Structure formats: C-alpha cells, structure tokens
Amino acid sequence: MKPERFPHISREIAQKENLLIESFVGNGSFKDVYKCKKDDNSFVALKIADPSATHPERESREIDSMLKCNVSQIGKLYKFDSYTDISGKNYHYLIEEYFDGGDLRRKLEYQSLTRAEIGQIGLQLSVAVKELKNLNLVHRDIKPENIMFRSADNCNAVLTDFGLVRDLSEDSLTGTWLVHGPGTPLFASPEQLNNDKSMIDWRSDQFSVALTLSYCLLGFHPFQVGSGNPTQAIVNVYERKIMPAENVEKLNEFGFGCLAKMLSPWPVHRIASPDKLVELFTGLIV
Template identity: 25%
Template sequence: MRILNHVNLLKVYEVYETQNSIYVLVEQLKGGSLGDSIGSLRIFHPQEIKMIMKGILSGLAYMHSHNIMHRDIKPDNIMFRSENIEETVLADFGLATECDIPEYLFSRCGTPGYVAPEVINLVDLKAKYSTVCDIYSCGCIFYEIITGRRLFEARNQNDLLRLNKAAYIDFKMSVFMEMDKTALAVLKSMLEKEPAKRITAKDALLM
C-alpha cells in the first residue's frame, strides 16, 4: 500500500507498530461498499455500472503496471469514497502480492465465487500465475451488477467451489441480448477461462 498511490486505491497515511499490534491509518471512505449496495438490492443504471467498472479497472491497471496483483477482488472490497458513488476505491490488500517473488505466501486464495480458475484449480502450490487473475474476479463483479445475481449461485460452500472450479458461464440470459456489444465483448473476455486469452485491465479500459 505504501508503494501504490492511485485515486482508485485506498490510501494509507501511516503505520504504527506496538509490541502486540500493528495499526494502519488509512483514508476515511463515506460511501460504503459495493457489497452493501448489492445487498440492498440496488439497481445500477448503465452509467453507474460504467463508472464503477472504470474505477476498478483503472485501479487494477495501475497495480498491474507495478507487477502487483490484488487476489481478492469482490464487492465487499470495492468501496466508494462518497455517498454518491462517483469514486470507486479498491480496498483490503491482505492477499496482494508481487507476481515475481520466489514463492507466494498464499497460492490458492481469494473468495469462493470470485476466484479465477487458474487460482482455485491450482495443484502445484509453488506454481505462478499472473495479474489477469484479478480480471476474472472483476468480470464476476461486472456480471453481478448487470444481472443482479451472482455468477456462481449455490446452496452450500462445496457446490459453490465446484461451480467456481468448472467456470461454466451461461450468456443466454435476455439481459445479454440487450447489452451493448462492446461491453458484452469485454465481459466475455474478462471471464475467459484460459488466462492467456483473458483481456488485461489496460486493454479493457481502451474498449
């Protein structure tokens, strides 16, 4: 967080360490989280969706340009700087890591239902993956705020993990038939199962 400085990333001011605790002083955000908005069954207008996704992707593009991946992109970690939700802020860097370190502290991590297939299906815990794992998670959020339902819906944790691992996505819903073709293309590219074929944050912002 000290390395990164971007309008769409939570700003840290100071870190204090005592014998028993570490205190991190960060900026105050007054708009709540995207998870709160989804939980209240808020319906997002197209311009709001565009603003939210642009904020997430801008923050990720900046992080990724520093070879850092967040690894826990989900609605609860997407905050708003003010109540009018004009500025999107990525928070909770507890699982963030540099991509090229010798070994990740946690390899298979993230929140079920939002984890990229290459991460949740990881067998060799010493294997590496890239920043596009965050893009898949971002695609899950994009899908959710467009449709009003989670990409992977299940009755229990085991079923959720199974669906997340399979990463099968149905784009036959009527909402996708009415969706802007460019936005739909970006969504599909974000949710590409093969990471090598997945769009980057930088390229998504250009579309």
C-alpha cells in the same frame, strides 16, 4: 456484525495517535476497523490486526504494495505501526483513508445500480488493476466488500484491502501443496481456486472484476445455472466450465458482452492488456 476483539487496545492506540474513535465499523478475518476523527475534523480508518492471525511476511507485502500505489482508484495508507500493551503483547495497526460512501456490497443492498454506474465502477477498477499490473502486483481479493466509495453520491470506486496481495517479483508465500489458493471463493478466478500459481497474474484480477460487475448486473453469480446455488457456481469456475449461454445473453443485452471474455476459464483468452480493458470501459460510459 461481530463484536470488537480489542476494545481497550483500540482506545489506547487511538490516544497514542491523537485520534478520537467515532465508531466501530466492523471486522474481517484479520482486522478490527474503526472510524476515527483527527484534530482537523477529518476522518481516517484505524485497522488493528489480530496478533494471533498475523503473518509477518504477508503483512509486510501488504504495506509495501499499498505504499507503491499512486492512483486515486486505490485506497491510501497513511501509517503502519505497532503498539505493545502492559502484558507485552504486540498489536500491529494501520491508519488508512476512510470512505464515507461505504462499500459496494452495502450499496447493492440498498439500491439498484444503473448500467452507467456499473460501467463507471468497471472503469475505476480497470485503472486500479492497470496500476497493479504495472507494479507487478496481483490483488487476489477483488470483491464487493473491498470496493469502496468516497461519497455515496457517485460510483467512483476505490480498491482497498491488500491483505492477500501477491508480488510477482517475490517468491510466493502460498504452499504449492495447497488444494486452493488465497482469495474469496465466490469471486476468485479458476487459477486461484485450483492454486495454479504459475498462471496467476493481472488477468486473475480481471476475472474477479468481471465477476463482480456481472453480479451487479445479474443479481447472482454469472456461473450459476438456472435456479442453482452459489456453491455450484464456484464448482463450475473451479472446473473451468464456460459461462451458461443464458447468462452470456443477458450480459450482451445489458451492453456488457465484454464481461464474457473477461470471464474466460483460461487467462490466455481474456482481455490481453490493461490498456485495452480501460479502453473498453471508457467506451461503455461515453
């Protein structure tokens, strides 16, 4: 785990918000995260953004998007504010829902998931993607680290971290000249890797959901060939190659043949609607 970037600032913000810091959870590219206790003994997550990495417009879209969402499968944002230290430096922070069950990456490190559990995760993520589609939003960073659980005792997944969200009703913030678009390459769709902005919509999130679930089932990237490595798998996705036949066969054996369609290189060949996606995963867990 990387060390805290703002240990003194975190304590000052926590004091301002009447929170008690229980622990430093970790950090990503842009934020440090803390588990904090409220006066009523409930917990929240305090996320402090790195001022040197803050993108005001993207940050604004993250906040607006989270506030629009109203399903239990998407994490709750309680407050967004800023704090200015004695030197005049400004720190933006968020107070969000805290998840006792940790994230999917950690869950996979400590246990093997059953097909039923993976199906349940797929259903919850499908509901989340449906909500985003209805709001004209694309998450663009669905991956194990951004899939959380309120309890370690079940697989009711919750989608979090809207730092790369795109609002399709607004102008894109990504430069057209960039070779690759925003996202985590290991879990990104072909249109993201190629920065084909006109092709990015809810089906890009569908691809990332399927890739994540395939990783849960297979234990490796579904576009990985034989004993190849994840880097080559990313290249295969980037070049819009079809999934290796042996991996498609394994997904079929697991009863998740629908993932192959969701992982089609071209969006037009994926599942046609979020409702159909929810229906498919509902059928898998019945």
